[in-house]
Amino acid sequence: MSIVNHWIDGKIYESKSGRTAPVYDPALGIESKRVALANKTEIDAAIAAAKNAFRPWADTSLAKRQQIVFAFRELLNSRKNELAEIITSEHGKVLSDALGEITRGQEVVEFAVGIPHLMKGFYTENASSGVDVYSTRQPLGVVGIISPFNFPAMVPMWFFPIAIAAGNTVVIKPSEKDPSASIWIAKLWKEAGLPDGVFNVLNGDKESVDGLLDSPDVSSISFVGSTPIAKYIYEKASQSGKRVQALGGAKNHMLVLPDADLDLVADSAINAGFGSAGERCMAISVVVAVEPVADKLIPKITERMDKLVTGDGRRSCDMGPLVTKEHRDKVASYIDIAQKDGAKVVVDGRNVKPNGEANGFWLGPTLIDNVPTTSKVYQEEIFGPVLSIVRVKSYEEGVKLINSGAFGNGTAIFTNDGGAARRFQYEIEVGMVGINVPIPVPVAYYSFGGWKQSLFGDTKAHGVEGVHFFTKGKAITSRWLDPSHGGINLGFPQN
Numbered sequence: 001m002s003i004v005n006h007w008i009d010g011k012i013y014e015s016k017s018g019r020t021a022p023v024y025d026p027a028l029g030i031e032s033k034r035v036a037l038a039n040k041t042e043i044d045a046a047i048a049a050a051k052n053a054f055r056p057w058a059d060t061s062l063a064k065r066q067q068i069v070f071a072f073r074e075l076l077n078s079r080k081n082e083l084a085e086i087i088t089s090e091h092g093k094v095l096s097d098a099l100g101e102i103t104r105g106q107e108v109v110e111f112a113v114g115i116p117h118l119m120k121g122f123y124t125e126n127a128s129s130g131v132d133v134y135s136t137r138q139p140l141g142v143v144g145i146i147s148p149f150n151f152p153a154m155v156p157m158w159f160f161p162i163a164i165a166a167g168n169t170v171v172i173k174p175s176e177k178d179p180s181a182s183i184w185i186a187k188l189w190k191e192a193g194l195p196d197g198v199f200n201v202l203n204g205d206k207e208s209v210d211g212l213l214d215s216p217d218v219s220s221i222s223f224v225g226s227t228p229i230a231k232y233i234y235e236k237a238s239q240s241g242k243r244v245q246a247l248g249g250a251k252n253h254m255l256v257l258p259d260a261d262l263d264l265v266a267d268s269a270i271n272a273g274f275g276s277a278g279e280r281c282m283a284i285s286v287v288v289a290v291e292p293v294a295d296k297l298i299p300k301i302t303e304r305m306d307k308l309v310t311g312d313g314r315r316s317c318d319m320g321p322l323v324t325k326e327h328r329d330k331v332a333s334y335i336d337i338a339q340k341d342g343a344k345v346v347v348d349g350r351n352v353k354p355n356g357e358a359n360g361f362w363l364g365p366t367l368i369d370n371v372p373t374t375s376k377v378y379q380e381e382i383f384g385p386v387l388s389i390v391r392v393k394s395y396e397e398g399v400k401l402i403n404s405g406a407f408g409n410g411t412a413i414f415t416n417d418g419g420a421a422r423r424f425q426y427e428i429e430v431g432m433v434g435i436n437v438p439i440p441v442p443v444a445y446y447s448f449g450g451w452k453q454s455l456f457g458d459t460k461a462h463g464v465e466g467v468h469f470f471t472k473g474k475a476i477t478s479r480w481l482d483p484s485h486g487g488i489n490l491g492f493p494q495n
Contacts, residue, residue: 004035004179006042006203007186009049010196015042021176021205026092026321027312029359035179038204043211046202050142050169051217053197058139058167060195062116069165072192073109076102083184085314087152090178092320092361093276094313098153101276105157107444108462112161118467119166132478137471139167140219140243144212146233147182148225149175149323150279150383156182158448158461159222163470164189164198171200171218173208177323213237220469222461223247224281226381227407227453234456245469246456247449249381250281250409254438255288255398255424256297260414264436266300268414272438273387274308274319274365278331281454282410282432282439286371286378286388288398294369294391298346301367301387305347310364311355321354321361322384328361331384334377338368338388341375349385373401381407395420403429408451412438431455 003020006013015036025032038046057065076083084098091098121135143163147156152174160170174182182201189199202208212218213236220243223233230248237244254272256265265287272284289297311317322328332350339345345368352364363385371378371388378388392398402411412434413424421435431450434440442448442463449460459469 001031002033004033004183004203006036006038006046007183007199007201008042008046009053009200010190013042013045015039015203017042023090023177023179024324024361025089026323026361027314027356029325029357029361032089033180035176035203037176038202038208038211040207040211043202043204043208043215046171046200047142047212047215047217049197050171050200053195054139054141054169057169057195057198060167062119065165065167066113066116068193069109069161070113072189072194073106073113075188075192076106076109079188080106083153083181086180086184087178088313088320090180091149091152091323092313093279094317094320097276097320098313101151101154104441105154108157109161111444111462112165115162115165115467118464119471127477130479133475134478135473135475137166137467137473139471141168142218143168143170143220143222143470144218145170145172146209146212146221146223146225147172147174149177150276150281152178152181153185155224156185158224159466160199162462162466164194166467166470168219168470169198169200171202171212173202173204173212176203176205179203209233210236213242214240216240218242220244221246222469224461230456243459243469244457245449245459245461247281247461248454248456249407250283250450250454251286251379251381251405251407252282252284252410253286253288253402253405253412254284255290255395255402255411255413256293257290257395257413257415257417257420258293259416260293261416262293262297262300265297265414266304268412268438269301269387270304270308270365272412274385277319277322277363278385279323279383282441284412284438285382285386286390288390288392288401290395290398291391291393294389298367298369298389302347305365305367308365309355310352310362312357312360315355317355319365319385321356322363323361325361327384328363331382331386332363334382334384334386335366335368337375338371338377341372341377343371343375343377343388344369399424399427403427406453409454410434410440410450412436412440431460
């Protein structure tokens with residue numbers, strides 16, 4: 001059985017740790033390969049490669065760095081189908097969803113191509129007599145990225161295009177559940193002309209994570225995952241003086257007012273609840289229906305659910321399996337909890353007949369009505385294709401319910417009342433808000449991140465905040481007593 005090894009200093013680095021973990025094909029329900037789990041020697045080697053590459057890369061001109069990022073973008077665009085197939089084979093999401101993930105990640109690559117504009121400082125001439133003051137932004141050094149399983153391409157691309165374009169070097173620790181996408185990306189960077197050591201892939205488990213958190217040579221940590229792990233990473237990395245952006249979990253609500261277009265709401269609930277089998281932090285997991293909306297909306301949702309095909313993502317299907325059997329069983333257990341807590345299971349995904357092998361990690365779309373807010377089904381992040389309906393009597397009750405939650409990642413309101421929408425976007429205590437948009441993931445030149453237990457650290461992903469996270473500002477106060485002359489050169493300056 002093949003081993004997914006590390007990528008260190010521009011080449012495959014074969015692990016000698018003797019430790020591996022299984023990588024599954026979720027649609028087949030079989031172990032397809034194994035991934036190496038790094039030991040201390042391998043952790044140190046990855047960080048050392050990035051450290052040695054940092055100074056030459058930081059000294060490379062912005063123009064040259066920009067050209068390499070653009071070359072990476074062109075290669076990615078021409079060969080993204082290859083990457084989508086890798087993602088589907090290890091994560092399970094359907095090919096169209098995998099391609100969509102890559103496209104959203106590519107937006108950040110394209111944003112990073114324009115980074116020279118965002119690396120500009122300010123200049124004040126004659127701030128004091130004969131004194132000029134100006135500012136610059138410079139890279140941090142070695143940056144660590146710890147990536148989740150649900151978006152093995154898009155989430156890393158929230159971070160490393162900006163980090164690399166700004167002059168940093170990268171050590172990425174992908175999820176051990178689907179590590180091959182990061183190795184493929186590393187090879188693409190090399191083909192694009194990125195110098196060896198600038199982008200390194202360190203496979204592993206908690207030992208690799210702690211190695212990045214503890215190393216004095218790693219300047220920052222970027223993480224996306226569950227809230228308990230995000231909190232652990234934030235606290236541990238902060239204690240060692242690192243910058244941290246740790247994006248945690250979510251419990252996203254969709255507030256539906258009586259004047260909303262219920263066909264649009266039903267379509268949006270399906271798309272946001274069951275895309276990527278619900279394994280995404282921006283999934284809508286709770287529909288908050290203002291009475292009398294629910295009784296009209298539920299038949300529209302179930303009608304659409306009846307047409308969904310769950311199966312192998314390489315076939316003609318709408319939704320794939322869950323990533324592992326353990327995760328599938330954990331998500332399915334919430335359906336039992338809902339029944340015990342008095343909720344009504346309208347559509348039970350445990351009964352799904354998949355278009356795929358019998359051993360796949362299947363759980364079909366599930367709809368549960370009248371979910372008590374005291375139930376774990378409402379309170380906890382399920383991270384699967386389970387959509388809950390909570391009924392409220394008014395807009396005010398719905399907003400109070402959403403704001404009382406521990407998470408503040410994403411939310412949406414569906415209404416045709418502009419005043420209600422404007423009021424909602426002001427009053428809601430959530431970091432990303434959609435108005436008649438169910439998954440309000442901002443475009444790359446804005447920044448991604450939530451509030452409360454959904455974000456640890458004060459810097460969000462990508463956009464201007466991402467550029468500032470991966471750079472440090474420097475202010476210079478300058479006085480020159482004698483002018484200098486650089487000679488004559490009538491040509492344009494080159495790289």
